[in-house]
Amino acid sequence: MTVVAEQTPTFDCRIDFADELITMARADERIVAVCNDSVGSSNLVKFREEFPHRLVNVGIAEQDLVGVAAGLANAGFIPFVSAAAPFLTGRALEQIKADVVYSDRHVVLCGQSPGMAYGELGPTHHSIEDISWMRAVPGLPVVVPADPAQTRAAVRWAAASGRPSYLRIPRFKVPAVTPADAVFETGRATRLAEGGDLTVIAVGTMVSRALDAAALLREQGVEARVVNMTFVEPLDVAEVVAAAEETGVIVTAEEGLVSGGLGAAVAKVVAEHRPVPVRMVGVPTFAPTGSTSFLLDHFGLNADGIAKAAREALGRS
Amino acid sequence: MTALDIAPRPLELDEAAARAYVERGAGLRAATPAEAAPELAKIATGIRRDVLTTIQAARMGHVGGDLSVTDLLVTAMWGTLRLDPFDPANPERDRFILSKGHCAAALYSTLASCGFFARERLSEFMAPLSPLNGHPNRVKVPGVETNTGPLGHGFPVATGCALGAKLRGESWRTIVVLGDGEMQEGSNWEAAMTAAHYGLDNLTAVVDRNRLQQGARTEDTNKLEPLDDKWAAFGWEVRIIDGHDHQAIKEAYAPSTTGRPVAVVANTVKGKGVSFMEDRVEWHHKVPTDEQVRLALEELSR
Ligand SMILES: Cc1ncc(C[n+]2csc(CCOP(=O)(O)OP(=O)(O)O)c2C)c(N)n1
Ligand SMILES: [Mg+2]
Numbered sequence: 047m048t049v050v051a052e053q054t055p056t057f058d059c060r061i062d063f064a065d066e067l068i069t070m071a072r073a074d075e076r077i078v079a080v081c082n083d084s085v086g087s088s089n090l091v092k093f094r095e096e097f098p099h100r101l102v103n104v105g106i107a108e109q110d111l112v113g114v115a116a117g118l119a120n121a122g123f124i125p126f127v128s129a130a131a132p133f134l135t136g137r138a139l140e141q142i143k144a145d146v147v148y149s150d151r152h153v154v155l156c157g158q159s160p161g162m163a164y165g166e167l168g169p170t171h172h173s174i175e176d177i178s179w180m181r182a183v184p185g186l187p188v189v190v191p192a193d194p195a196q197t198r199a200a201v202r203w204a205a206a207s208g209r210p211s212y213l214r215i216p217r218f219k220v221p222a223v224t225p226a227d228a229v230f231e232t233g234r235a236t237r238l239a240e241g242g243d244l245t246v247i248a249v250g251t252m253v254s255r256a257l258d259a260a261a262l263l264r265e266q267g268v269e270a271r272v273v274n275m276t277f278v279e280p281l282d283v284a285e286v287v288a289a290a291e292e293t294g295v296i297v298t299a300e301e302g303l304v305s306g307g308l309g310a311a312v313a314k315v316v317a318e319h320r321p322v323p324v325r326m327v328g329v330p331t332f333a334p335t336g337s338t339s340f341l342l343d344h345f346g347l348n349a350d351g352i353a354k355a356a357r358e359a360l361g362r363s
Numbered sequence: 364m365t366a367l368d369i370a371p372r373p374l375e376l377d378e379a380a381a382r383a384y385v386e387r388g389a390g391l392r393a394a395t396p397a398e399a400a401p402e403l404a405k406i407a408t409g410i411r412r413d414v415l416t417t418i419q420a421a422r423m424g425h426v427g428g429d430l431s432v433t434d435l436l437v438t439a440m441w442g443t444l445r446l447d448p449f450d451p452a453n454p455e456r457d458r459f460i461l462s463k464g465h466c467a468a469a470l471y472s473t474l475a476s477c478g479f480f481a482r483e484r485l486s487e488f489m490a491p492l493s494p495l496n497g498h499p500n501r502v503k504v505p506g507v508e509t510n511t512g513p514l515g516h517g518f519p520v521a522t523g524c525a526l527g528a529k530l531r532g533e534s535w536r537t538i539v540v541l542g543d544g545e546m547q548e549g550s551n552w553e554a555a556m557t558a559a560h561y562g563l564d565n566l567t568a569v570v571d572r573n574r575l576q577q578g579a580r581t582e583d584t585n586k587l588e589p590l591d592d593k594w595a596a597f598g599w600e601v602r603i604i605d606g607h608d609h610q611a612i613k614e615a616y617a618p619s620t621t622g623r624p625v626a627v628v629a630n631t632v633k634g635k636g637v638s639f640m641e642d643r644v645e646w647h648h649k650v651p652t653d654e655q656v657r658l659a660l661e662e663l664s665r
Binding site for chain 2: 083084085086087103104105106107108109110132133136137164166167168170171334335336337340
């Protein structure tokens with residue numbers, strides 16, 4: 047269970063995503079939204095009302111979706127492709143690789159409702175592989191906002207970057223975790239809690255749960271540093287190395303497949319720069335039936351699970 | 364409730380229902396379409412009722428597409444194909460694939476009616492650790508041939524099944540049912556070419572042409588028309604029918620006589636049978652209240 051108090055407000059980041067996109071579209075005529083029968087599920091109905099000619103809906107056709115976006119970029123637009131993360135990243139993987147990234151087109155790929163946000167709809171609709179798949183495309187930034195403020199910052203950053211990027215927009219409701227003075231820039235992590243015994247490096251929906259785990263660990267006499275690794279690619283190498291050198295133990299937490307995701311990215315840096323014990327909290331396999339909350343608890347993607355991994359890594363289980 | 368409190372219970376054969384299916388199904392298959400139609404209609408009404416109570420229990424589901432596809436499902440499984448609930452992997456069985464996997468509630472209800480598992484188990488739809496996931500999983504649900512849910516997958520797989528039967532020189536046939544919005548996926552048109560190229564006259568592809576997709580009408584999203592001409596141009600024999608007329612459906616499911624694969628464009632109504640759901644886009648996956656379910660069941664008992 048998570049210990050986020052009942053009254054802590056939580057947010058569906060799709061709302062902030064759409065709101066920020068509308069604000070930006072008012073100022074920049076090049077911004078267009080590209081959908082796959084996903085206007086409602088991406089919360090882009092208002093965008094369509096305000097900019098009826100700047101929302102392209104290709105229907106249920108993800109390969110076409112990404113190819114069309116690349117063509118729109120060629121024609122001078124900045125397309126925000128907004129589709130359920132599993133279909134965007136899985137179905138259109140080669141379009142993402144060849145048409146967008148290898149061709150270096152400024153297309154912003156927005157994976158909606160990622161992780162296990164689709165709960166009972168099952169593994170076909172879960173997007174646990176997207177971080178791994180997107181990491182495997184050379185040079186594609188993989189951005190995983192953790193809350194509304196980061197979602198808005200990511201949209202602004204992606205529009206200004208001039209390069210392709212993948213944004214993983216949470217739907218499962220998350221509390222605000224980002225300090226007001228936090229800087230959002232390429233490859234930059236945010237340190238959210240200080241502690242000398244170990245570091246928990248988390249992304250997206252797991253960031254607030256990592257903070258909850260740190261609170262649990264503190265009760266048990268363990269001081270955990272908590273880092274929000276917003277950019278899984280390019281990774282904040284200095285922050286990972288600092289975690290290894292200064293705290294000696296690392297736990298990673300992500301609502302995604304353990305192989306190839308954040309944990310793997312962190313482990314690579316640790317292995318090359320400063321080998322220390324690493325434990326990875328994530329989704330091990332295709333999920334059984336259940337709601338998002340149920341499945342997060344089922345796989346230990348909660349404060350207890352992260353704290354348990356921390357104790358194991360410290361040899362105190 | 365935690366995962367540890369609930370043991371996933373496998374789905375098991377419902378022997379009585381399976382025996383009834385084997386007997387009654389044989390009669391319905393042998394009957395003329397006109398003779399079989401009234402009984403198929405009766406079964407379909409039962410399935411629609413089960414779909415509603417299944418979704419009511421789960422508080423989730425895709426009711427509009429479930430109700431538009433029901434008559435197509437029932438006529439395939441009860442009135443046309445030889446399925447084997449006693450041995451779901453019987454190599455001689457006919458193959459049925461629901462490519463529009465979001466309509467799992469209709470598929471599960473129909474499979475249960477054939478005895479693949481007990482009808483009571485429908486109340487576990489989407490419950491924690493239930494084998495009855497929101498999209499069908501062949502590993503957990505007997506009678507399911509392939510896992511669907513991402514649109515545009517079932518048709519290529521069905522094409523492979525039909526090609527496999529040809530390569531083996533066997534006489535079983537394959538029916539695949541697709542959503543009309545689903546036809547926007549390019550993979551379907553790739554399969555259409557493959558099936559025509561290999562002359563798969565043992566394959567029938569059925570489009571549930573309810574003219575709605577998730578967020579809008581198909582023709583306002585990325586239009587499909589002229590759909591019949593498209594199929595014909597891809598080398599298919601095309602049959603256009605009323606997808607709620609059991610006699611017409613059974614006739615359209617008759618094997619090909621041209622040596623070409625058969626495309627059935629079944630004109631349907633999304634939400635069919637429940638007046639306030641019919642042809643309304645919001646009922647794609649809106650969940651009816653208990654009162655709405657009561658009203659719907661009342662309409663379906665008339
Ligand atoms: C590849 C893929 N893209 C998007 C979706 C999301 N989705 C689920 S159902 C649906 C609409 C389907 O429309 P249609 O095929 O016409 O089905 P029906 O009207 O019979 O419900 C969409 C877009 C999906 N399941 N798979
Ligand atoms: Mg439809």
